[in-house]
Amino acid sequence: MEPTSTAHPAPDMEVVYKRPDTLLDTRMHYCPGCGHGVVHRVLMEVVQELDIQQETIGVAPVGCSVFAYNYLDIDMQEAAHGRASAVATAIKRIHPSKYVFSYQGDGDLAAIGTAETIHTCNRGENILFLFINNGIYGMTGGQMAPTTLLGMKSTTSPTGRTVETSGYPLKIADLVAMLPGVVYVSRHSVHTPNAVRQLKKAMIRSFQYQKEGRGTCFLEVVSNCPSNWKMTPVESNAWLEEHMFPLYPPGEIKAPK
Amino acid sequence: MSDIEIMKGNEALAEAAIRAGCRAYFGYPITPQSEILEYLADEGRRRGMIVLQAESEVASINMVYGAAGAGARVMTSSSSPGVSLMMEGISYIASAELPCLLVNVSRGGPGLGTIQPSQGDYFQAVKGGGHGDYRLIVLAPSSVQEMADFVYRAFDLADKYRAPVMILADGALGQMMEKVRFPDYDPAEHVVPKPWATTGKTPDRARNIITSLHIETEQMEQINIRLQDKYRLIAERETRWEEVQTADAEWLIVAYGLAARIAHRAVDLVRARGIRAGLLRPITLFPYPSKPLAALAGRVRGMLTVEMNAGQMVEDVRLAVNGRVPVSFYGRMGGIIPSPDEVVSALQKMVAQDVLTETEAN
Numbered sequence: 001m002e003p004t005s006t007a008h009p010a011p012d013m014e015v016v017y018k019r020p021d022t023l024l025d026t027r028m029h030y031c032p033g034c035g036h037g038v039v040h041r042v043l044m045e046v047v048q049e050l051d052i053q054q055e056t057i058g059v060a061p062v063g064c065s066v067f068a069y070n071y072l073d074i075d076m077q078e079a080a081h082g083r084a085s086a087v088a089t090a091i092k093r094i095h096p097s098k099y100v101f102s103y104q105g106d107g108d109l110a111a112i113g114t115a116e117t118i119h120t121c122n123r124g125e126n127i128l129f130l131f132i133n134n135g136i137y138g139m140t141g142g143q144m145a146p147t148t149l150l151g152m153k154s155t156t157s158p159t160g161r162t163v164e165t166s167g168y169p170l171k172i173a174d175l176v177a178m179l180p181g182v183v184y185v186s187r188h189s190v191h192t193p194n195a196v197r198q199l200k201k202a203m204i205r206s207f208q209y210q211k212e213g214r215g216t217c218f219l220e221v222v223s224n225c226p227s228n229w230k231m232t233p234v235e236s237n238a239w240l241e242e243h244m245f246p247l248y249p250p251g252e253i254k255a256p257k
Numbered sequence: 258m259s260d261i262e263i264m265k266g267n268e269a270l271a272e273a274a275i276r277a278g279c280r281a282y283f284g285y286p287i288t289p290q291s292e293i294l295e296y297l298a299d300e301g302r303r304r305g306m307i308v309l310q311a312e313s314e315v316a317s318i319n320m321v322y323g324a325a326g327a328g329a330r331v332m333t334s335s336s337s338p339g340v341s342l343m344m345e346g347i348s349y350i351a352s353a354e355l356p357c358l359l360v361n362v363s364r365g366g367p368g369l370g371t372i373q374p375s376q377g378d379y380f381q382a383v384k385g386g387g388h389g390d391y392r393l394i395v396l397a398p399s400s401v402q403e404m405a406d407f408v409y410r411a412f413d414l415a416d417k418y419r420a421p422v423m424i425l426a427d428g429a430l431g432q433m434m435e436k437v438r439f440p441d442y443d444p445a446e447h448v449v450p451k452p453w454a455t456t457g458k459t460p461d462r463a464r465n466i467i468t469s470l471h472i473e474t475e476q477m478e479q480i481n482i483r484l485q486d487k488y489r490l491i492a493e494r495e496t497r498w499e500e501v502q503t504a505d506a507e508w509l510i511v512a513y514g515l516a517a518r519i520a521h522r523a524v525d526l527v528r529a530r531g532i533r534a535g536l537l538r539p540i541t542l543f544p545y546p547s548k549p550l551a552a553l554a555g556r557v558r559g560m561l562t563v564e565m566n567a568g569q570m571v572e573d574v575r576l577a578v579n580g581r582v583p584v585s586f587y588g589r590m591g592g593i594i595p596s597p598d599e600v601v602s603a604l605q606k607m608v609a610q611d612v613l614t615e616t617e618a619n
Contacts, residue, residue, distance in 0.1 A: 054457045054459055057457060075466070076465075077455055077468070078470055079322070080319055080322070083319035086315075086323065087322055090319075090321070091324070091327045094307070098457055115315075116319070119311075
């Protein structure tokens with residue numbers, strides 16, 4: 001049987017699903033089963049459907065998604081570790097009519113960049129935070145993150161994270177939700193088709209709020225890290241539901257009345 | 258537009274930034290330069306400038322990165338400890354080749370140090386400070402007038418070379434009041450196209466990416482080669498210095514910024530006592546005026562470097578002179594400003610040593 005391609009469907013076949021044009025047709029560096037690729041895709045679907053490719057400027061962090069600009073066909077800046085929201089703040093101030101987002105992992109956003117995160121939210125900057133939380137430093141090889149679960153093993157918590165040495169997992173989405181400058185906080189995942197659809201809706205809503213200048217939007221995506229969790233992608237998704245969701249439950253944390 | 262005003266150095270610099278068409282300022286309060294932030298928060302905002310008091314100098318410099326990458330004429334200012342905090346961001350800015358103005362109204366260190374004036378940040382400004390092989394164009398004003406004038410020059414150089422430019426002043430230049438005349442400068446005539454900026458991808462061009470990440474070593478080396486070529490070009494074209502009474506000088510004082518004003522006075526004092534001294538004042542600290550110093554090394558008997566530090570620029574003087582004449586150093590540290598009499602004594606000591614050596618030789 002001949003392999004079929006979505007780019008060149010047979011004449012009698014209808015294309016029902018394809019890569020958005022705003023997502024570049026290139027091989028990603030992400031590990032098999034990683035959630036980043038899905039989040040990239042959802043984001044670019046939204047950019048395409050809202051027809052805001054020319055109006056969207058993104059900021060990539062230091063971490064696994066450091067190369068995000070290689071995949072997203074929009075203008076982007078690559079920030080220093082933790083400073084993505086400071087960079088995004090400035091871009092938005094210079095181009096207030098553009099849509100600006102900051103794409104960050106948990107080490108970037110909730111450890112080294114905590115001050116920038118809190119203050120960007122507290123200023124109520126009209127940007128979107130896309131916060132990918134997989135409870136671990138992926139790029140550097142699986143060290144403990146501020147979001148690492150208690151008891152969870154990493155290369156720097158080899159016998160499991162303890163409160164005595166490392167304190168508690170930081171629920172930064174709940175923290176920023178307390179700030180009056182933040183208009184919308186919602187926690188998601190991309191491990192099931194339904195979860196992906198929910199995230200997409202939240203992104204569309206966030207860009208709408210940004211257009212209306214209503215304040216900071218903050219979307220957390222609880223994601224997996226099969227490589228550093230040392231699991232298959234399928235196992236990691238099951239583990240995510242069983243272990244991550246109790247502490248980081250999906251759902252709306254803050255939304256306008 | 259050209260009226261003479263009496264202003265603090267910090268205020269003159271801030272006023273010049275507004276007149277130079279600086280679109281955005283990001284900064285954090287620190288003595289002795291907070292007047293820049295205060296002036297811009299009031300007068301700058303009133304005249305349409307984006308002024309954001311950031312949560313730290315770390316945030317400030319990364320906001321400068323973002324705004325410069327977005328195509329805006331942008332600046333920050335701070336003083337020594339704050340500038341130390343900015344070093345990572347400055348390295349990124351230099352690597353991503355983003356034009357911007359950085360101001361260091363420096364104070365005595367190390368550590369939290371003192372709020373009094375110092376030139377202890379010469380190495381940091383001129384030799385790097387941040388990581389990797391990069392350079393800043395460094396301008397060293399020595400008057401309130403130059404605190405203003407160098408702002409225009411800094412922005413134009415930054416845009417011309419896609420490079421960060423630093424004005425390295427000190428607490429005295431920031432705080433002192435002097436006459437200043439603002440030149441006629443129409444920012445519209447100085448606009449440099451920035452087709453590389455992240456302004457939103459349009460169908461007529463590929464996406465613009467601002468980054469300093471080049472994971473392929475061959476590519477990273479090429480970036481480095483390009484940067485070094487640029488720095489060489491800057492050195493060829495943009496080196497600036499001032500010479501005072503060097504035509505017949507037997508002795509040369511080398512000093513920049515506030516120290517150069519003191520040295521100038523010392524030159525007048527020793528000339529009244531029959532010592533033919535002159536002054537070379539580097540205006541650009543990078544690129545450094547090595548060539549005129551080398552030329553003078555063939556004519557003078559010795560050089561005295563005067564700095565408000567433990568002896569930093571003196572290394573560049575010695576490199577330029579390359580052993581052809583003796584180079585002495587006189588400096589005060591920790592926020593102390595040397596007096597002209599101290600400089601005179603240091604020079605007289607050098608002259609006496611020279612006479613002694615000559616007598617011994619005979």
